[in-house]
Amino acid sequence: MYVRHLQLTDFRSWQHLDLAFDAGPSVLVGANGQGKTNLVEALGYVSTLGSHRVSGDAPLIRRGTQRAVVRVAVVHAGRELLVELEIAAGRANRARINRGAACRPRDVLGALRTVLFAPEDLVMVRGEPGDRRRFLDDLLVSRTPRYAGVRTDYERVLKQRSALLKSAGAARKSGMNSDDLRTLEVWDGHLARHGADLLAGRLDLVADLAPHVADAYASVAAPSEASDTASQGVDPSGRSADVSYRSSLGSSLPEGFGLTRGTRAGDEQGRKSLESALLAELERVRGQELERGVSLVGPHRDDLDLVLGDAPAKGYASHGESWSLALALRLASYHLLTADGAEPVLILDDVFAELDRRRRARLAELVAGAEQVLVTAAVDEDVPGELSGVRFEVGGGEVQRVA
Numbered sequence: 001m002y003v004r005h006l007q008l009t010d011f012r013s014w015q016h017l018d019l020a021f022d023a024g025p026s027v028l029v030g031a032n033g034q035g036k037t038n039l040v041e042a043l044g045y046v047s048t049l050g051s052h053r054v055s056g057d058a059p060l061i062r063r064g065t066q067r068a069v070v071r072v073a074v075v076h077a078g079r080e081l082l083v084e085l086e087i088a089a090g091r092a093n094r095a096r097i098n099r100g101a102a103c104r105p106r107d108v109l110g111a112l113r114t115v116l117f118a119p120e121d122l123v124m125v126r127g128e129p130g131d132r133r134r135f136l137d138d139l140l141v142s143r144t145p146r147y148a149g150v151r152t153d154y155e156r157v158l159k160q161r162s163a164l165l166k167s168a169g170a171a172r173k174s175g176m177n178s179d180d181l182r183t184l185e186v187w188d189g190h191l192a193r194h195g196a197d198l199l200a201g202r203l204d205l206v207a208d209l210a211p212h213v214a215d216a217y218a219s220v221a222a223p224s225e226a227s228d229t230a231s232q233g234v235d236p237s238g239r240s241a242d243v244s245y246r247s248s249l250g251s252s253l254p255e256g257f258g259l260t261r262g263t264r265a266g267d268e269q270g271r272k273s274l275e276s277a278l279l280a281e282l283e284r285v286r287g288q289e290l291e292r293g294v295s296l297v298g299p300h301r302d303d304l305d306l307v308l309g310d311a312p313a314k315g316y317a318s319h320g321e322s323w324s325l326a327l328a329l330r331l332a333s334y335h336l337l338t339a340d341g342a343e344p345v346l347i348l349d350d351v352f353a354e355l356d357r358r359r360r361a362r363l364a365e366l367v368a369g370a371e372q373v374l375v376t377a378a379v380d381e382d383v384p385g386e387l388s389g390v391r392f393e394v395g396g397g398e399v400q401r402v403a
């Protein structure tokens, strides 16, 4: 798919922007702080309903205004879809498709798929488990939009159950008999049901993603000519990249899930056995949870283990290796979504400045054939020749197409 047109109103620094794109590579060049990232952030927002830079929506609305509007015309399989999202301060966001009636923002998920590479991506390797869970969940939603609802339901249940744990724990300490404990059992059921759904989605996703990560890492890390090693998922030093899901269920994770690739956790039987395992584990840690007032079991405590050779990437990988792995996670996402049947728009936001010459060349070579690649850079020299498609200059609150 590709973005044919983007229109912004009061989004970040853009009071108004109207921009037409072609398929293939486009490069947006401009000095620091001119709004290049703001522009691609808007596309990422339409794709995931979130920003890759901030967790809330407030900073996306231009200062001094009350609502931002992003309109995107997306071409996919010969058909054009117009998606409109309104981000409002103090009330619910709204969406529209093809100028129809207002709908929930969640209903536009899937209309535009993007894979966005940004300097912030290094946190997927070096950051906290929450950064990796976010990567997984964003990809899960891109792939299967229904998981947006599963994710929201799980977060709501988790919040309410955690509040209950605190009050039940406090009541227990003061020697009182609490109704909260009975209510807690009801919330255990909700947490296990929604948690199993989310966990199943993530386990299947990681099983499908892992081979793409191994291949992509070898491709990024390998010298340009060495396509033989690239195809075997091994870098020139002989180290391969592997990803696996680490569940807070530990050894109580039902046999096979997340371990044997090809086992589907998302079918009815898989979800049921994950739900039972979560319930049993919740019962086992009940005392600790009440003592500490926090939910200790569930997908919110899980992580994605990233391994290079036989060592965990976090804490062991060099700066360059960490970058290669972060790029591999994004490239693998691109390949997975493409294999599902909808090639996403690739967005490379200011990444070339972060990479050495060899990695720049490898990345450019790997993405040059994509249906659409949007690149932002402060200076032309940062962008490899393979991606010199249409060129836009960004500055002074305007974008000019120059070639």
Ligand SMILES: Nc1ncnc2c1ncn2[C@@H]1O[C@H](COP(=O)(O)OP(=O)(O)OP(=O)(O)O)[C@@H](O)[C@H]1O
Residues within 6 Å of the ligand: 011, 012, 013, 014, 030, 031, 032, 033, 034, 035, 036, 037, 038, 039, 058, 059, 060, 061, 062, 063, 350, 377, 378
């Ligand atoms: N909500 C907002 N309202 C108004 N201006 C904003 C808002 N959010 C960010 N900005 C402004 O947008 C500018 C940053 O834009 P952006 O991050 O897109 O720059 P860039 O061109 O990508 O720069 P760099 O090359 O440094 O990454 C800053 O000047 C910032 O003050």
